[in-house]
Amino acid sequence: MRLGRSGLAGRVGPDYTTGPLRPRLPDRPAIGYNLDDTPWSDRQQESAVPPRRQADALVIGGGIIGLLIARALHQKGLTVIVLDRDQPGRQASWAAAGIVGDAAPWDPSPPALLHRRSVALYPTLAAALRAETGLDIEYTTPGWLIPALSPDEAQALHQQAVQGQAAGYDLAFVQGAELRALEPALGERVIGALLLPGGQVDNRRLVRVVEIALRQADVPIVSGAGVLAIRQQGGRVTGVHTLLGDFSAPVVVNAAGSWAGQIAGCAPPVPVVPQRGQILALRQGPIPLRRVVQKIGDPYLVPRLDGRIVVGATREYVGYDASLTAGGVAWLLQSALDLVPSLAEAPLVELWTGFRPMSPDGLPIIGPAALDGLYYATGHGPNGIGTAPATAEIVAALVTGAPSPIPLEPFSPFRFGEKGAPAPKGH
Amino acid sequence: MRLGRSGLAGRVGPDYTTGPLRPRLPDRPAIGYNLDDTPWSDRQQESAVPPRRQADALVIGGGIIGLLIARALHQKGLTVIVLDRDQPGRQASWAAAGIVGDAAPWDPSPPALLHRRSVALYPTLAAALRAETGLDIEYTTPGWLIPALSPDEAQALHQQAVQGQAAGYDLAFVQGAELRALEPALGERVIGALLLPGGQVDNRRLVRVVEIALRQADVPIVSGAGVLAIRQQGGRVTGVHTLLGDFSAPVVVNAAGSWAGQIAGCAPPVPVVPQRGQILALRQGPIPLRRVVQKIGDPYLVPRLDGRIVVGATREYVGYDASLTAGGVAWLLQSALDLVPSLAEAPLVELWTGFRPMSPDGLPIIGPAALDGLYYATGHGPNGIGTAPATAEIVAALVTGAPSPIPLEPFSPFRFGEKGAPAPKGH
Numbered sequence: 001m002r003l004g005r006s007g008l009a010g011r012v013g014p015d016y017t018t019g020p021l022r023p024r025l026p027d028r029p030a031i032g033y034n035l036d037d038t039p040w041s042d043r044q045q046e047s048a049v050p051p052r053r054q055a056d057a058l059v060i061g062g063g064i065i066g067l068l069i070a071r072a073l074h075q076k077g078l079t080v081i082v083l084d085r086d087q088p089g090r091q092a093s094w095a096a097a098g099i100v101g102d103a104a105p106w107d108p109s110p111p112a113l114l115h116r117r118s119v120a121l122y123p124t125l126a127a128a129l130r131a132e133t134g135l136d137i138e139y140t141t142p143g144w145l146i147p148a149l150s151p152d153e154a155q156a157l158h159q160q161a162v163q164g165q166a167a168g169y170d171l172a173f174v175q176g177a178e179l180r181a182l183e184p185a186l187g188e189r190v191i192g193a194l195l196l197p198g199g200q201v202d203n204r205r206l207v208r209v210v211e212i213a214l215r216q217a218d219v220p221i222v223s224g225a226g227v228l229a230i231r232q233q234g235g236r237v238t239g240v241h242t243l244l245g246d247f248s249a250p251v252v253v254n255a256a257g258s259w260a261g262q263i264a265g266c267a268p269p270v271p272v273v274p275q276r277g278q279i280l281a282l283r284q285g286p287i288p289l290r291r292v293v294q295k296i297g298d299p300y301l302v303p304r305l306d307g308r309i310v311v312g313a314t315r316e317y318v319g320y321d322a323s324l325t326a327g328g329v330a331w332l333l334q335s336a337l338d339l340v341p342s343l344a345e346a347p348l349v350e351l352w353t354g355f356r357p358m359s360p361d362g363l364p365i366i367g368p369a370a371l372d373g374l375y376y377a378t379g380h381g382p383n384g385i386g387t388a389p390a391t392a393e394i395v396a397a398l399v400t401g402a403p404s405p406i407p408l409e410p411f412s413p414f415r416f417g418e419k420g421a422p423a424p425k426g427h
Numbered sequence: 428m429r430l431g432r433s434g435l436a437g438r439v440g441p442d443y444t445t446g447p448l449r450p451r452l453p454d455r456p457a458i459g460y461n462l463d464d465t466p467w468s469d470r471q472q473e474s475a476v477p478p479r480r481q482a483d484a485l486v487i488g489g490g491i492i493g494l495l496i497a498r499a500l501h502q503k504g505l506t507v508i509v510l511d512r513d514q515p516g517r518q519a520s521w522a523a524a525g526i527v528g529d530a531a532p533w534d535p536s537p538p539a540l541l542h543r544r545s546v547a548l549y550p551t552l553a554a555a556l557r558a559e560t561g562l563d564i565e566y567t568t569p570g571w572l573i574p575a576l577s578p579d580e581a582q583a584l585h586q587q588a589v590q591g592q593a594a595g596y597d598l599a600f601v602q603g604a605e606l607r608a609l610e611p612a613l614g615e616r617v618i619g620a621l622l623l624p625g626g627q628v629d630n631r632r633l634v635r636v637v638e639i640a641l642r643q644a645d646v647p648i649v650s651g652a653g654v655l656a657i658r659q660q661g662g663r664v665t666g667v668h669t670l671l672g673d674f675s676a677p678v679v680v681n682a683a684g685s686w687a688g689q690i691a692g693c694a695p696p697v698p699v700v701p702q703r704g705q706i707l708a709l710r711q712g713p714i715p716l717r718r719v720v721q722k723i724g725d726p727y728l729v730p731r732l733d734g735r736i737v738v739g740a741t742r743e744y745v746g747y748d749a750s751l752t753a754g755g756v757a758w759l760l761q762s763a764l765d766l767v768p769s770l771a772e773a774p775l776v777e778l779w780t781g782f783r784p785m786s787p788d789g790l791p792i793i794g795p796a797a798l799d800g801l802y803y804a805t806g807h808g809p810n811g812i813g814t815a816p817a818t819a820e821i822v823a824a825l826v827t828g829a830p831s832p833i834p835l836e837p838f839s840p841f842r843f844g845e846k847g848a849p850a851p852k853g854h
Contacts, residue, residue, distance in 0.1 A: 324774060324775040325773060326763060326775055327764060327771030327773075329756070330757060330761050333757035334761060344752065345753075347752055351778070
């Protein structure tokens with residue numbers, strides 16, 4: 001494993017502030033912050049006048065991966081600046097459905113471990129953010145149902161339950177009256193279901209609350225700071241060149257999601273492409289859905305604490321075309337109605353799209369790159385929300401010279417070769 | 428027939444202006460007016476300071492029916508004030524799909540005549556509005572297809588074509604290669620189609636352009652002037668009481684659409700209820716749709732000159748609940764895809780709802796009411812855009828003592844009895 005090559009273990013970052021100090025926020029209660037979709041005023045202020053240009057670490061990308069990495073590095077004592085090409089938390093992290101769960105608790109592979117460790121970290125994260133900001137990310141674990149719509153699916157899920165139970169895990173195959181009692185909203189086409197632990201987080205709140213926690217901790221998050229290139233000297237990172245000028249640090253983390261491959265000077269290349277997801281929200285129908293319901297082959301229904309059900313999502317390779325389509329939305333709605341017919345009269349309250357950062361093999365790209373001090377944390381595909389806490393823990397460990405809590409080989413930035421693999425094809 | 432009871436034939440309205448004169452617009456080209464969805468600044472100005480409080484006629488409702496009536500009365504020489512509870516042209520007239528056509532040219536019934544006469548008036552209306560404002564309402568007549576999706580439907584439509592042709596009308600039943608050549612976008616499920624003359628108007632433009640034409644002619648359109656009650660004296664209308672105070676006129680036309688039944692003092696009652704329509708717009712797919720396609724039992728697809736296809740609409744009695752629903756949108760999209768499969772990747776660019784003003788028998792309510800000087804013009808259901816020009820012509824004739832161009836018995840305000848009939852039920 002390539003760990004800690006540019007470790008900063010034990011360093012407590014001095015304040016490299018070179019520009020005018022960012023004005024302190026008045027001492028107001030955190031719950032007064034605006035959680036809705038309008039920009040938070042500090043963002044624009046920071047865009048215009050980056051408060052600092054030098055730090056122990058620069059994080060490229062203000063999505064949930066980048067923000068939690070910045071938080072983890074800050075907690076290790078490093079000074080950090082987050083650079084976002086746009087506004088933080090408004091791309092995949094905002095578009096996601098927020099499922100948090102461990103679908104295969106018996107699976108010892110690193111991708112499963114990444115999920116499992118994140119699931120284990122979520123309660124602590126939610127509590128810490130609540131304590132720091134007074135805000136709730138609405139992380140809940142009502143359970144997770146994989147419905148069977150055919151005898152074949154039922155048999156496969158039943159077998160999975162038997163194996164899981166034999167190995168001591170908390171899952172069950174439910175059907176008939178038991179299933180109706182557990183989840184009365186499911187329609188007759190659902191003949192059985194695998195019941196797993198798991199749940200969801202309101203990912204829009206999550207990313208906003210982490211942003212607020214960072215700002216409270218005086219970690220600058222610079223909007224409109226699209227990173228054009230990595231700066232280096234003698235094989236070692238020295239910072240980045242952005243649309244807002246240069247920033248300097250001995251550590252740079254590329255957590256730019258679907259845009260991670262567009263930054264010059266990254267070696268090896270980051271072969272991440274955007275995968276479009278179309279997604280929508282209904283209000284609960286007359287029979288409330290209680291658990292996350294994830295159909296084999298999608299879509300999924302995620303009931304939120306605010307009374308919405310998020311229904312997602314398509315998986316399409318169409319570049320950065322953010323359109324909703326007739327076929328995509330028809331499929332989402334029809335599939336949701338197949339699973340929960342009583343949603344027919346449920347108000348359709350929002351539709352949107354997002355871009356999942358997809359690597360050629362569908363696994364995240366996490367670890368040190370070829371340049372000393374450069375790290376990647378992207379390519380989380382459909383699982384960014386579910387795996388962000390463990391990813392942040394891993395990157396913070398690597399940067400500070402500690403061992404990764406889980407094996408990283410499958411996530412190596414070098415696994416695609418020096419040129420990166422071709423982009424995935426298909427719909 | 429009850430015609431011309433309160434005729435004002437030959438009167439040329441004096442200027443009753445009592446308040447400060449409305450400031451003249453600068454002499455700017457009409458094409459500079461804002462056609463998009465933001466409020467036109469003059470509206471707000473007029474809301475705050477109604478320019479006049481007295482006129483020859485008050486028109487309640489700034490939808491397409493009310494605006495065209497105001498235009499027709501103004502052209503007859505009357506002074507007119509339009510009163511809208513909200514903003515003009517933002518309810519059913521804005522929500523509609525804008526189909527203009529004569530589906531049964533052999534039908535001599537008054538409802539068919541109302542359609543036919545409106546179809547005949549549209550080219551002149553479009554040309555006049557263009558001349559007055561420099562703006563185009565995009566009235567086009569590419570034809571109108573009623574597709575057959577089953578042998579039964581095909582046989583019925585074929586028979587209709589034979590009968591229509593025998594009576595000398597321009598319609599045809601097309602199938603096979605001929606149909607594919609006419610409309611290559613139609614999918615394989617369409618086995619034939621009745622081809623009729625007809626087309627569509629961009630109804631959002633229409634209502635905006637008529638509003639602009641009226642404002643250019645100094646006809647006040649007062650926003651936010653919800654009418655609470657009809658004022659009368661000795662069996663004769665004297666004006667209305669509104670949220671913005673009283674307005675006076677010897678003629679009042681209730682063209683308040685789905686809200687026409689909420690105005691006190693209307694005798695007989697106006698038993699109109701809102702019928703919700705859910706409707707959406709796609710961008711054209713790879714094989715452009717050329718004609719209006721209207722499935723038996725809905726929905727319909729209306730190709731616009733701006734590259735959109737409007738797909739509508741549900742017919743639901745849910746009061747004034749303006750929600751879109753999962754079932755409604757799924758049905759619209761799936762039906763559109765059944766007719767035109769190549770729309771699967773077409774961007775879904777807008778979804779909205781509107782309220783059709785529905786009378787108990789589904790026919791418009793047009794004619795004089797019990798009070799001298801009070802007229803009704805509402806209840807046009809799904810056909811408001813298609814029948815507005817003839818409705819305006821009729822009301823202007825009645826008000827000025829001229830005969831109606833078509834028989835009005837089926838539209839009589841008195842046909843539901845003194846209490847109005849019960850509201851229709853069903854989905």
